[in-house]
Amino acid sequence: MISLPHFLIVGAVLFGLGLVGFLTRRNLITMFLCAEMMLQGVVLNFLAFGKYHGHLGGQIAALFIITVAACEAGLALAMFLAIYRRTKSLDSGVWQELREDRIPATVDTDPLPTFLEDPDPVLTPAGARPIRAEEEVRV
């Protein structure tokens, strides 16, 4: 018989894993996924308590959280994309500009690799190439 503590334990494990991941990883996308995992742990708690008490409040809260998480995902991924375009890196440690005045930047002794060589992915062109007249380019 699966009882309330089982749910709660699974929720807590999810939350804990997410938390540890969030604090230990520096890749923004991984951090984001960890945060999502923490959210799911919480959602599980809501659902478990909702079932335990026998009413729909938990499920409603879960729906809300899922909606919010979706919005957050859209927003966060868009921001990561913008950040990546500017620094060619997904390292959260690269972004320290919001620190207090006159506080030296923390120097990263082991930075994540940046992909300066690697351009944004480009779709392979399909179909025939347009035929261009070879013209002298005048400077």
Place this chain on the structure above:
Amino acid sequence: MSDLDPAESALIALGLPLIASIVAALLGTAKLGKYAHWPVIVAFAAAAAVAAGAMLKLSGMTGESISASSASLTWFQAGSLSVTYSIALDPLSAIMLLTVTFVGTFIAIFSASYMHGDEGFARYFSIMALFVFAMLLLVTADNFLVLVAGWEGVGLCSYLLVGYYHAKPAAAAAARKAFLVTRLGDVGMILGIFLLWQLGGYRTDFNGMFEHIATHPDTHGQLTLACLLLFCGAVGKSAQMPLYVWLPDAMEGPTPVSALIHAATMVTAGVYLLARCAPLFVLAPDVQLIVSVIGGSTAFLAAFLAMAQNDLKRVLAYSTVSQLGFMFMALGTGGLIAPSLAVTAAVFHLFTHAFFKALLFLGSGSVMHAMGNVIDMRKFGGLRKVMPTTHLTFLAGSAALAGVPLLSGFWSKDQILDSILEAAASGGTYAGGYLIVLMVAMGTAGLTAFYTFRAYFLTFWGTERVPEEAHGHAHESPAMMTIPLIVLAVGAVAIGFAVEPLTHAFSDFLGRTPALVMANEIAKAPGGGHFDAHEHPHFNWAVAGISSAVALLGVFLAFRVYGNGGPEQVPDGLHGVYTLSRNKLYVDEIYYAAIVKPAELLATAGRQIDQFFAVLVRLVGSVPEFIGAAVRPMQNGLVQFYGLGMVLGLGVVLAVVILRSTR
């Protein structure tokens, strides 16, 4: 022009200098500065013509008192107080209007030549026109607020003109001194005006206010206080003791400015104010005695100081202070004698003084022009041959100032002495005081003749000496400078005789000023002063004889001592007196030690206290700063670090919750 209402003429005369000032300023910005004198001269001359027309029109009016006032625009209104822009022309203001514009015209013509080629030419003429405008506003105002506007305008323009050579530290200091010292008096005057509003039932027009005050006798001595405060303003503006110190320093401005300040536009304002407020001062006999005594002591002190000055312009400056003292002596007699008589004597002297003092200043300007801006009488002498026109006109001015019989100054000074004598003989409460004033006045008249002719002899007699600064081409000034001198000299010689002694035209005309008629009535009413009924000046042979004798004695003494011209010899036994006089009785030093120094000490102490509190406040302010500095490194911009912070915070909260629930 003849069909103009006098009040409209006054408005036109008022507007012309203002327009000229603006046009001159615009010419200056349009790089046409060298033509800036034209609008000013034309405007002054036109204003003088308009003023003369208005005066004729006014004197043609019938009635015991004559005046004309313009339609008034409301300036502001507060409760029962309503202030309007209103202009009124009565004989008193008409005389002032004509004097200011007429003398101003010739000073402007003189300046055009004197200031030629100066880089601030347009600025000079613009401010000069504004100066005259402010003075005209002052004399035509029909209520105290408009008067104060003119009064302050005059103060501002004098500041600007005295400090005309603003790059020169002495000029800047003199301008500041003039402004601040007159401001001391102005404070009193403003307070006096506030008090008068209250006493005058919040009526603002002069005659209405005077009437209200006359019909509602005050019982608490407030009127005396108000009159005293008004007199403070006059003391500041008209350079009386103890605030006369700014006027001699005002010599730092260009010489025609001195002529303007001394003859027409500034120092006469105080005399005008007291003349205008005669109905009030009649009701305050205590103040009247103070006015006379201050006037007398100023006249004597200034004459004493003028006696040994080496700077020609300073001699003239002190003589102005002294002559203004004479005017105040006369003003102070109103009440014991018919107020109209007292005011006539003062204003008549003001009128003749305007001519000969403008003449003397312009003459000294002419000398200065020829001598390469040297004005120290020790450095030149014997200029009789070099500058014949200047010499003769200066002689005319000196003789008029000294009170040589039949010249302008003689008639007006005589009237003043006569009114003081009558006040002393009136048997009023303070008659004894006036007797002393009379003796001081007589002595001062002698001193006046002495110092004036000392300056004259030192400058024009003896062997010819010209300073090096003139570069060997000392010459008579151009016609544009000598013509104003000649015109003013004619005025200085003849104007007094022309308008008063035979026809009494001046006193009759002035006596019809509504304020003076009212003052006479107040003084005649029971409880007012006690004076013989006659309200017309009469020629007193004894006074005239004594004053002429004293004046001629002064001239003779000056001739005996200085007839050979320079270099100056100090009469034996008078070295101490001369040293005192030359050092201005150490008044500036005393003022510095008694007023400026303590004020500076106070300011220093205040600054120290201020800094103490500033340190205290900074100390309190630094506490949060330190805390901030301590915790600032936490804001390092690393997301993980913040996340860790949150987790730790969560841990603490959880720990507390768990501990509390298990206990």
